[in-house]
Structures are given as C-alpha cells and as structure tokens.
Amino acid sequence: MTAATPFADRARRRFLKGLGVVLGASAAPGALLVELAAAKAPDEAVSGARRWGLLIDTSQCAESCDACVRGCNEEHGLVGKDRPATDAQWIRKLNLRHRTTGHAHSLPMLCQHCDAPPCVDVCPTGASFKRADGIVLVDKHICIGCRYCMMACPYKARSFIHETLRDQLAHAPRGKGTVESCTLCVHRVDRSGQDAVPACAEACVEEGHHAIVFGDLNDATSVIATRLRSEGAREIRADLGLNTGVRYQRMPS
Amino acid sequence: MNGHPFTGGRRFAATALVLAAVLSAGGAAAEVSLVPVPARGRGDACVEPTEVMRRNHMEFILHQRDETVHRGIRTSRHSFVGCIDCHAVKRDDGQLARFDDPEHFCTRCHSFAAVRIDCFECHADRPANQAPAAERSPTTLSQLARAAGLPGLPSVRHAEQLP
Ligand code: SF4
Numbered sequence: 001m002t003a004a005t006p007f008a009d010r011a012r013r014r015f016l017k018g019l020g021v022v023l024g025a026s027a028a029p030g031a032l033l034v035e036l037a038a039a040k041a042p043d044e045a046v047s048g049a050r051r052w053g054l055l056i057d058t059s060q061c062a063e064s065c066d067a068c069v070r071g072c073n074e075e076h077g078l079v080g081k082d083r084p085a086t087d088a089q090w091i092r093k094l095n096l097r098h099r100t101t102g103h104a105h106s107l108p109m110l111c112q113h114c115d116a117p118p119c120v121d122v123c124p125t126g127a128s129f130k131r132a133d134g135i136v137l138v139d140k141h142i143c144i145g146c147r148y149c150m151m152a153c154p155y156k157a158r159s160f161i162h163e164t165l166r167d168q169l170a171h172a173p174r175g176k177g178t179v180e181s182c183t184l185c186v187h188r189v190d191r192s193g194q195d196a197v198p199a200c201a202e203a204c205v206e207e208g209h210h211a212i213v214f215g216d217l218n219d220a221t222s223v224i225a226t227r228l229r230s231e232g233a234r235e236i237r238a239d240l241g242l243n244t245g246v247r248y249q250r251m252p253s
Numbered sequence: 254m255n256g257h258p259f260t261g262g263r264r265f266a267a268t269a270l271v272l273a274a275v276l277s278a279g280g281a282a283a284e285v286s287l288v289p290v291p292a293r294g295r296g297d298a299c300v301e302p303t304e305v306m307r308r309n310h311m312e313f314i315l316h317q318r319d320e321t322v323h324r325g326i327r328t329s330r331h332s333f334v335g336c337i338d339c340h341a342v343k344r345d346d347g348q349l350a351r352f353d354d355p356e357h358f359c360t361r362c363h364s365f366a367a368v369r370i371d372c373f374e375c376h377a378d379r380p381a382n383q384a385p386a387a388e389r390s391p392t393t394l395s396q397l398a399r400a401a402g403l404p405g406l407p408s409v410r411h412a413e414q415l416p
Binding site: 176 | 318320322323326328337
C-alpha cells in the first residue's frame, strides 16, 4: 500500500522542480541565491518558502554520547528533578539493537516536525500548530494541558510540565500545566535563518561528532537538501505518511 | 537597612510633609499620586506615551505575543522581553526584583489593582542572564555525574524499540 502523498508535499515538489529549472536555465542565479540565504528581518513573517529540518547521520552518532541532550537542556533551561518519568525532555538518545543480527546503533529522537503533524490534528484548542516554515510548536498561551497531543505523537516527543518553574530563560518561556517539545531552536532560527545552528547540532559538533545537520529542505542549494538528494535518508515511521522534517541516514532496516 | 534616607517612618514623614505642602498650596493635588508610580525604565522614553501604556499595555503585549509565536515576528517595540529588560528594578540589596517582590515593576500596579497576571509562570521576570548560574546548572544527570567526577551517560535510554 502506498501512503497518500500530502498535498503540501506534492506542491513543494513541483516548486522545487520549478526552482531547479529556473536555476538551471538562468545564467546568473546569484541574485536568487543571495535572497534565499539571507536571514529574515525581525518584522518579516515566516513563510512557506522555507521548510526547516534536520538530517541525522546515525553513523556519526556515538552510543555513549549525549551531548545533544545536554546542549538542548542547557539552551532551554530544562532542569530535571531526577524523575525520569516526568522530567521534561525535548531530545533523547536511543540505543537500538537489531533483534536477530545484534547490530547496534544510536540516534537522537526528538520532535520530527511533521508536515502533517498528528499533535496538531488532535489539539482541541489550536495550541499545537505548525508554523508556515514547518516548525511545529505549542502556543503555551492557549494550551490547556490536556495532553492529547502527547498521546497522538508517534515519536513520544512531547513533555508535560508538572510543577511550578522558576528562573526560566527569556528566550524559552515554559511553565506548569502546558505541553512542550523541541522548537528546532526557533529563537535561533528567527535570528539567523539559514545560518542558525540548533543547540543540539552545536553540542554535537563541539563533541567532535557531526551527526546533526540543520537547514532548509526547500532550498535545493542548502547542505541538507544537497545531502538528502545525493545520499538519501529515511523517515522514521514513514508508513504513517507524516512527511517528517527530521530525516535519518544510514539506519539499518 | 540603615543609611537609606527614605525608609520606614522617615518615608512616611516625608510623604506627609509633601502632602501638607501640597494641600496648603491650595489644591494642586496632582502632585500626589493616589496610585502606585512604578520606577522609570531605562532610556528617555517608553515605546508609547505613558498614558497609552497605562491603559493599553496588555493589548500591545497580546498582539505581539500572537505575532511572535505564530508568525515569527520579533520586533522589539512591543516585545515583552523588552519591557522586562527596560523596567528591571534593583532592590536595596542590589538584587533585581522578582515578580513576587512588591517593588517589581509589574507587581507595583497589579497588586494595587488586584489584577492577577500569569505571565511570569512561564516568562522570565528579570532581564536575561541575571539568574545566578548556580540556579541553572547542572542541567542533566550526566552533568551532575561529571561534576561529581563520575563518568556519566544516564540520559541515554536503552532498549527502546523502533519499528
Ligand atoms: S496539551 Fe495543549 S497543545 Fe497538547 S493537545 Fe492539549 S491543548 Fe493542545
């Protein structure tokens, strides 16, 4: 059975194809490239021309490393209370071992920033939403803490804040009674656009690995799009047809 | 605290003096405010005239909130973080006032008007990077372990199944 291709995906493919023709046909595509590479102005709204995503090369991800998790926690002020069942967790490490062959590998799991996010489908208030540029967020002003989205997420990517918090960071407001998950470091993305590096990717590089690449999936010239085109990658639970913004490479099946 | 000229009884005496002076001057009562006057922010002027801000600040913040969260618009004019940065109040002990301190810029009026706001259940109530680093770290079990000189990787979960 083939999963139905979401409309947005088909539309985007047409757009990318068109872009390729334009770039290929144009003798001086410089102007267009400059336009795409610039970070947006603060008063400019995000647009569907971009779709932010991550490429995760699982062969670069070390089993013993949790730098991305630490980087994320630090960036967003996620302070655990040593209660693994309820502590907020936006990104976690999974160590997987094949049942029969015993082949092991490791990867970070986080919000997959789906094009068709189940968490948005089920949210009764509209708090769980997808930005025009593909980043899936919770508007905590509207969230009533019902946690329906947590049940709907196939990736177990969301956390609920159970207790009163203090000393939240200015760029990462979060509080009791609401649900949260990876924001793709939206504060960095809004500031630096294409040049943004999410905290997890930054921590990964600092640790000497290069397992996480951030970029614009819609920009055929970006590192992420180029690598996806030449090397390929897969979606986790591709069978669900969610068209995830986070793709994994070198995953043994 | 000693040494501060306007505390306790002395502040009261000073207020009474001003009040008496104003009353005897024949009704120029505008000099004395019956409502709290919160501390001035940094800089020459607020982003809007004081009168406008007093009545409409909640509208500005609400509007900007939706613009920022949903459309990624991060202009500074009506930014909530901007308010907090500009209107930080230093307490007598040199620390910046928290939302539960009566001197905090927002609390000054909101407690007087008995309007409870929940902004600070999520948002920082003082300018960025003012929270002592010790309150924020270590952030993970492995950092704790490392701080204690142990090799740590407890945030790695094992044996989760992916299809
Ligand atoms: S917990 Fe919040 S974001 Fe999730 S479904 Fe309920 S209202 Fe929506």
